[in-house]
Each structure stands twice: as structure tokens, then as C-alpha cells.
Amino acid sequence: MDAKTALKYAEDHGARFVSLRFTDLVGAWHHLTFPIHELSESSFEDGFGFDASSLRGWASIHESDMLLVPDPSRFWMDPFAEEPTVCFIANVVDPITKEGYGLDPRSVAARAESYLRFTGIADTAYFGPEAEFFVFDSVRFYNEQNAAGYEVESDEGIWNSGRGSNGFESPNLGYRIRNKEGYVPVPPADSLSDLRSEIALTLESVGIQVECHHHEVATAGQCEIDFRFSTLLGTADNLQLFKYIVRNTAYRYGKAVTFMPKPIYGDNGSGMHCHQSLWKNEKPLFAGDGYAGLSDLARYYIGGLLKHAPAIVAFAAPTTNSYKRLVPGFEAPVNLAYSARNRSAAVRIPMFSQNPKQKRIEFRPPDPSCNPYLAFSAMLMAGLDGIQNRIDPGEPLDKDIYDLSPEELKDVPSLPGSLDDALSALEADHSFLLKGDVFTPQLIERWISYKREREVQPLRMRPHPLEFALYFDV
Structure with a gap:
């Protein structure tokens, strides 16, 4: 154009x-x-x-x-x-x-694509994110010197016991909340199907091709709408537009949307699994005759992702709330292993098709609170570093990692347990991001200082409501 x-x-x-x-x-x-x-x-x-x-x-x-x-x-x-x-x-x-x-995130993504072409390894990086989100009927939160709290309401919430947000009994609502399995139910258990369809049609009207939409695992209004992959920069642009359309369509329905990863205790949070692949001269580079149909180049790309994952999540899981989802043994992968089909590994190789053009890897720790321009660029730079340095990811871990004991996992590295730890990992490991001037030292320093001063420290200094229940009478 x-x-x-x-x-x-x-x-x-x-x-x-x-x-x-x-x-x-x-x-x-x-x-x-x-x-x-x-x-x-x-x-x-x-x-x-x-x-x-x-x-x-x-x-x-x-x-x-x-x-x-x-x-x-x-x-x-x-x-x-x-x-x-x-x-x-x-x-x-x-x-x-x-x-x-230098601090414009979109310029980082443009430089990442330029650096990819400069390396000669590939000319195109494709990204396809699965950005989950929650749709709530109402949200309230406050943080004062003498009080703090939040409240979310969803007609699908299992806490409603058959009573809608308007206070009246609803037989349909009662049916919905008795179905405590949130993943892909049909209406009326899925009360948001029409909303998602309207979002899908609106996305199509602005040039974003929708592939599927469905209710996600969490019972209280969690949704997923998958749209077609594109280039790194194109997908980052599309994700920003996607969020805008999701929020505004829900607003017209009188509902509120959040992309924060863990808004509800005791239920699944929202991830953003990132499918990615490299191509050159319109030919896929990740397909081969190795494990799970991968090429050596794809294995080295995985090796780079796993090696640098603790630093990557400073951009890809960039909030204090992200680490309430990234908890060992629960819903999201924190162990830095790879595996075919296995959703408990940090890197999964989808096996839906043997078509070389569909061969890709899926990095599962990211969540939709991230800045996509920075997160996608960090993932690409880690993968390229793996290829350039032939980083071996080791043997795959074809087991349900959530069921393994600490002893069985002692040799498997894991992600940081907090945003502050992730920022420390980024401080210690960011030279791979500086190649080709894709990220600048100024941006990395500004990111770390902003996150610590504006997010980590304020949360650390405030009493948590649960602390009153735990410690008020000590």
C-alpha cells in the first residue's frame, strides 16, 4: 500500500x-x-x-x-x-x-524484522498469539490509605449460586453455574457466544481474519478468539487492534473486559500462547526429520527460547499479576522444557498436521498483558541467538510435568517466581537483545526502572487484604 x-x-x-x-x-x-x-x-x-x-x-x-x-x-x-x-x-x-x-515499541519490532533479514537465516518471522481474556458484568476496585479491595461480577461465576447480578433468581443462570467446566460448553452454559460472534465480525471488517472463538476453561466469562497469524510487526499491530475491538464491543453490551492474566482466585488465568515460525524465500524452515518433525534450525530456536526465557518473561509476562498465573504445578508452564503436544511444557510443538507449512513451535509462558511489539521481538531475538550459537535444548520431556515431583524436576530449570526476579534476569541476560540495535540499553534500563518503581515497589509497600486474615491477631 x-x-x-x-x-x-x-x-x-x-x-x-x-x-x-x-x-x-x-x-x-x-x-x-x-x-x-x-x-x-x-x-x-x-x-x-x-x-x-x-x-x-x-x-x-x-x-x-x-x-x-x-x-x-x-x-x-x-x-x-x-x-x-x-x-x-x-x-x-x-x-x-x-x-x-528509541523507546517506541513499534520501532523495536521493525528493527527486529530488519535484523532477521540481515542475518540471512530467514526473511520472515510469523507469529500467532492466542490472547485469552475475561468478560465481566461489573468490576470495582479501590486502593486508599485505609482501605483496599476489588470485586468482579459475572453471571457465569460459580459463586452466584443461581442468583444473577440483578439479585433475582434465574433458571438459566442456575444451569450455567452448575456446569462448572468452563471449556467450550454450548449455550446457555456459554452465555457469551453471541458477543464473541459480534467481535469476530467486527474484526473481519477491519481486516483481521478470525479462525475460531470459544469459551475458555475458567467458568466466569473467560473467552478466546483466535485470529490468523501474520508477520511479527503485522501480528503486533493486529493484537493492539484486537484488544481495542474486544473492549469496545463488550462496552456496548454493558460489560467490561480485562486482559490481566489472573483476575480471579481459584480459577484459570489468561495466557497468550505464541505460535512462531521462520520462513525464507516463502519456504518454511522449522520442518525437518527430527523429533516431532522439526529441523535442527527449529531445535536451536527452541534452545534459545529456553535459555533466555527468564529474561524474555520480563517482557512477555510483564506484570506482578502475571506470576499469580505462573505458579509451579498449576495451570501454566513454568518448567523450561519442550515437548510435542504436551501443554505442560514451556515450549510445545503442535502436531495437528504433517504439512511442513504448518510446522511451528508454541511458547506458552506469555500472557496478554504484554506489549506485543517488545514481547514478540524478545522471543525472536532469543530464537535467533539459539540458531547463531547452535544452542541444544536437550532432550524433550514427554510427561505431564504438573504431576512430576520436585525430585524428578530438579534438573529442569524454571521461570522466575516474580516480576522482580524476571527483571533481575533481564538485567543479567540482555546482550542477545542488543544485536543489530534492535533493543537499546536505554529502553532496557527504562523498562526495568519503570517496572520496579511503578509496579513492583508500590505493591510491595501496600498491605494485602489477605494479610489481615492471616496476621491481624498475631
């Missing part, structure tokens, strides 16, 4: 405004909106000026002037705007150097 094509699209659809979408360091989407007459061919080179100093983790006030340069290859009409609005993904550009801003 070029600028002329993008402008013609806006004209054909009667756009009256243009919205430029970009992602802050932590991973939230932002936008600026301009009347459509402000958009011209030159806008795709000159960009639009804006103040970057008020965004989390970004520029200081003395260097706050930045440019938003729309990418003419990615545009759509906003399905939620009352006035016709054409949207573009924008790159954040330094107005002095005219280069991608």
Missing part, C-alpha cells in the same frame, strides 16, 4: 477524521485525531507533531517533541466512531534525527 491508496480509501469511505494510533512503552494504545483535510501525501513523510512527555516511560519534558508518521500499509475505518474516521497505525519518529524513536 502507498499514500495514494490510503488517501483514496479514506475518500471512498467518506472519512471526516483521521485517527493515528500508537503504543506507549508499557503497551497501551493511544491516539490523536485530526480533521481529514489535515491528511495529505506529505503527511506520510512529515508526520504530525505531538507531546511525548506525558506518556508512561517516554521522553523527558526537555525532549518531548515527537512526530507521529502514519504507516500507509495499515488502515481501516473505526467501527465505533459516530463520525466516519479512518485509522492508521503510526510510527513515533524523532523530529531531529528523523529516525524511529
Whole structure:
């Protein structure tokens, strides 16, 4: 796509405004909106000026002037705007150097793809995430000096005992909550099927191809909508748009969506298993005659993922809440092993098809709270480091790891147990991210300091409600 094509699209659809979408360091989407007459061919080179100093983790006030340069290859009409609005993904550009801003996550992903081509190993990295999420009927939370708490409500919650959020008995609700197995039930146990279908249709309308949607394992409104894989950068863009559409469609239904990994105690959390593969000259590189139909190159890629996984999860499982899902022996894989078909291993090799074009690996620790541009780039860089250094992942572990004893797992490394530990792992192991200037020391330092000062430390300093039950009468 070029600028002329993008402008013609806006004209054909009667756009009256243009919205430029970009992602802050932590991973939230932002936008600026301009009347459509402000958009011209030159806008795709000159960009639009804006103040970057008020965004989390970004520029200081003395260097706050930045440019938003729309990418003419990615545009759509906003399905939620009352006035016709054409949207573009924008790159954040330094107005002095005219280069991608070093702390812009999308520029990291672009450099990761460029570095991949530079290595000559492959020319394309495909990513396909499974971003799970919860749909709640209401959410309340508060954190005061003398009080703290939260409350989520879902008509599907097993705590309702047949009573809906409106306080009245509901025979359908009673049926739903008696079905305590959340995974892929039919309606009425799955009360969110129509909502997911509307989300799927809206995703299709903006160019995201949906492959499947279903209720997930957690009983209280957990959902999954799978969309087709794309390039690293394309998938990261699609995931940001995916979250936007999921949230806004649910909002129209009077519901609230969260992508935080563990919002409910005692039930499954939300992961984001990341399928990935490398291709060159339109040929898949992960297929071979080795274990599970893998090539040696794929095994080395796995070796890099497993070696650097403790540092990767500082980006791929980047919240304190992430480590309430990543708990040994429970729902999510924390042991750094690989296996065919085995969902208890950190790296799984799907075996649905023998077609070489479908041969891929699945990295299972990430969750949907991550910034996809940074998380995908970190995974790719780890895999490339594995290939460049021929890192052997060892023997596969074809057992249910959740059932193994500590003695049986003593030689199997595991992920960090907290965000602070993951940040320490990133401090100790990040040279693989600096290759090709994909990640910069400034970004890594800013990420670590932001996470510790804004998330780890505030949580560490606050009493937890459970502590009152445990310790008030000590």
C-alpha cells in the first residue's frame, strides 16, 4: 500500500477524521485525531507533531517533541466512531534525527524484522498469539490509605449460586453455574457466544481474519478468539487492534473486559500462547526429520527460547499479576522444557498436521498483558541467538510435568517466581537483545526502572487484604 491508496480509501469511505494510533512503552494504545483535510501525501513523510512527555516511560519534558508518521500499509475505518474516521497505525519518529524513536515499541519490532533479514537465516518471522481474556458484568476496585479491595461480577461465576447480578433468581443462570467446566460448553452454559460472534465480525471488517472463538476453561466469562497469524510487526499491530475491538464491543453490551492474566482466585488465568515460525524465500524452515518433525534450525530456536526465557518473561509476562498465573504445578508452564503436544511444557510443538507449512513451535509462558511489539521481538531475538550459537535444548520431556515431583524436576530449570526476579534476569541476560540495535540499553534500563518503581515497589509497600486474615491477631 502507498499514500495514494490510503488517501483514496479514506475518500471512498467518506472519512471526516483521521485517527493515528500508537503504543506507549508499557503497551497501551493511544491516539490523536485530526480533521481529514489535515491528511495529505506529505503527511506520510512529515508526520504530525505531538507531546511525548506525558506518556508512561517516554521522553523527558526537555525532549518531548515527537512526530507521529502514519504507516500507509495499515488502515481501516473505526467501527465505533459516530463520525466516519479512518485509522492508521503510526510510527513515533524523532523530529531531529528523523529516525524511529528509541523507546517506541513499534520501532523495536521493525528493527527486529530488519535484523532477521540481515542475518540471512530467514526473511520472515510469523507469529500467532492466542490472547485469552475475561468478560465481566461489573468490576470495582479501590486502593486508599485505609482501605483496599476489588470485586468482579459475572453471571457465569460459580459463586452466584443461581442468583444473577440483578439479585433475582434465574433458571438459566442456575444451569450455567452448575456446569462448572468452563471449556467450550454450548449455550446457555456459554452465555457469551453471541458477543464473541459480534467481535469476530467486527474484526473481519477491519481486516483481521478470525479462525475460531470459544469459551475458555475458567467458568466466569473467560473467552478466546483466535485470529490468523501474520508477520511479527503485522501480528503486533493486529493484537493492539484486537484488544481495542474486544473492549469496545463488550462496552456496548454493558460489560467490561480485562486482559490481566489472573483476575480471579481459584480459577484459570489468561495466557497468550505464541505460535512462531521462520520462513525464507516463502519456504518454511522449522520442518525437518527430527523429533516431532522439526529441523535442527527449529531445535536451536527452541534452545534459545529456553535459555533466555527468564529474561524474555520480563517482557512477555510483564506484570506482578502475571506470576499469580505462573505458579509451579498449576495451570501454566513454568518448567523450561519442550515437548510435542504436551501443554505442560514451556515450549510445545503442535502436531495437528504433517504439512511442513504448518510446522511451528508454541511458547506458552506469555500472557496478554504484554506489549506485543517488545514481547514478540524478545522471543525472536532469543530464537535467533539459539540458531547463531547452535544452542541444544536437550532432550524433550514427554510427561505431564504438573504431576512430576520436585525430585524428578530438579534438573529442569524454571521461570522466575516474580516480576522482580524476571527483571533481575533481564538485567543479567540482555546482550542477545542488543544485536543489530534492535533493543537499546536505554529502553532496557527504562523498562526495568519503570517496572520496579511503578509496579513492583508500590505493591510491595501496600498491605494485602489477605494479610489481615492471616496476621491481624498475631
